[in-house]
Amino acid sequence: MFARPLERVLEFCSSPKQKLLHFKGFPAARAWKEAALAQTSADAQGELERRHAAAARAVSLVFMLTLALAAAALFVAPRVRLNADRVTAASLLIVILFLGLGSVYFRRTRFSAMRLRDIAALRGVGGLLDTLQSTTVYVALIGGLIAVLGFVFTLLTGDGTNMLYPGIIAAAVLLYSYPRRAAWSAVVRALAQEDGDPAPAAKGTTV
Numbered sequence: 001m002f003a004r005p006l007e008r009v010l011e012f013c014s015s016p017k018q019k020l021l022h023f024k025g026f027p028a029a030r031a032w033k034e035a036a037l038a039q040t041s042a043d044a045q046g047e048l049e050r051r052h053a054a055a056a057r058a059v060s061l062v063f064m065l066t067l068a069l070a071a072a073a074l075f076v077a078p079r080v081r082l083n084a085d086r087v088t089a090a091s092l093l094i095v096i097l098f099l100g101l102g103s104v105y106f107r108r109t110r111f112s113a114m115r116l117r118d119i120a121a122l123r124g125v126g127g128l129l130d131t132l133q134s135t136t137v138y139v140a141l142i143g144g145l146i147a148v149l150g151f152v153f154t155l156l157t158g159d160g161t162n163m164l165y166p167g168i169i170a171a172a173v174l175l176y177s178y179p180r181r182a183a184w185s186a187v188v189r190a191l192a193q194e195d196g197d198p199a200p201a202a203k204g205t206t207v
Helices: 003-013 016-024 027-076 086-110 113-157 160-177 181-193 198-203
Strands: none
Touching: 027 113, 027 160, 027 181, 086 113, 086 160, 113 160, 113 181
């Protein structure tokens, strides 16, 4: 006699509609959810600030190293010349150019739409920010390597002015990799809203 009404009550209690009504019926539950979302957003913002500052500091340090090597080349190269043929010096320039182009390809690959979407889905905001920071540091280190190789090139040729082109390439790579906080924030907001695509923001991250 009571079996069918009881089954209907149990079915209603386990239905998504009932759960929705139950949740919406309690202001305290809504307030708790809003507070949890606010806390999550605050934590994400704090991590964003920390990782962005670390990435920007790394790029700035490498840029200072590049300037120091460029200045040192003008004084050291005329006085210290390594015995090397032109083929070796030319090969070094090719390596520098390859590294410059490779840094652009590497960054675009790491910040591709599909890859960022997968990272956001699997690792959340923390994983996304970790990718932004690590990629920025890697590209900056490539720029630093270009500057070091440019300094070696000036020693091979004995002409400090030959640091000009490698220095320009290194500076371009560093400027390309410098992180923009607004772009990083756009990535985090797109993830938090769950209906945005982080890829367009990442392209503008000139991260």
